[in-house]
Amino acid sequence: MPMNDRFINLFTDYGFKKIFGEEPNKDLLIDFLNKLFQGAERIKDLTYLNNERLGRNSLDRKAVFDLYCENEAGEKFIVEVQRVEQEFFKDRSLYYATFAIQDQASKGKEWKYELKGVYTIGILDFIFDSSKKDSFHHHVQLLETQTKQVFYHKLTFIYLEIPKFDKLLDELQNDYERWLFAFKNLHKLADRPKQLEVGIFKRLLELCEIPTMNPKEYAVYQDSLKEYWDLKSAMDTYFGKGKMEGKMEMALEMIQNQEPLEKIIQYTKLSSEIIEEIRKKNQIM
Secondary structure, eight states: OOSOOSBOOTTSHHHHHHHHSSGGGHHHHHHHHHHHHTTSSOOSOEEEOOSEEOOSSTTSOOEEOSEEEEETTSOEEEEEEEOSOOTTHHHHHHHHHHHHHHTTOOSSSOOOOOOOOEEEEEEESSOSOTTOTTOOEEEEEEEETTTTEEEEEEEEEEEEEGGGOOOOGGGOOSHHHHHHHHHHHGGGOSSOOGGGOSTTHHHHHHHHBGGGSOHHHHHHHHHHHHHHHHHHHHHHHHHHHHHHHHHHHHHHHHHHTTOOHHHHHHHHOOOHHHHHHHHHHTTOO
């Protein structure tokens, strides 16, 4: 684990909440969300809400969000950083969104179930859809399957697969891409690049500089960084075995469907030798 970085890692619990979860830095969160929505939603202000939500009673499973906010129109925003792959990641994301929906229930007979929008934003430090190499921004809503039209506009899930973003500093064209670059690469930088010395990113660099931390802040950050790497290591080991099994199962299914070898390699990332062994083992000619 590197101990001489210049900038904090935004995927650490300390780094994310320091930059986006503190009232004095709220403008950074607002700017990030507005750039993420690219004009479809315009947030002027946000109020931080209690990030721990309980079920209908004390025995129900609770949810603890990284950030839970409400804008001036009463719309709810759940912002989560996902540091490692989870087996039921999509299920968890949907479950968390239900709390933001239930929060809007008004007591009394006059409430007619009218809801404000709920947005769940997942900033992912892993890839959950390897079949689409160049697609890292996923915008998900309820869809009517026949017309292909959005059925319900008030429930939105946005997922960013940060590892897929591969633009270099000189290739960044707008603030949205600068935010993506910061999540992926800020902690790897040795100096303040001119490409990030613009607008709100000047403040981001200042807030993220490790040498400006006091001893207590530095100690907390190092603990957070250690937790991040320990978790990554443990989950990579856990999912590594399962991933290989999943790839081999996919290869077998594609072989049985008589898919061409090149396509099987592309989708499973297995070598031709392993695919041939699967074919022989299952006596498929």
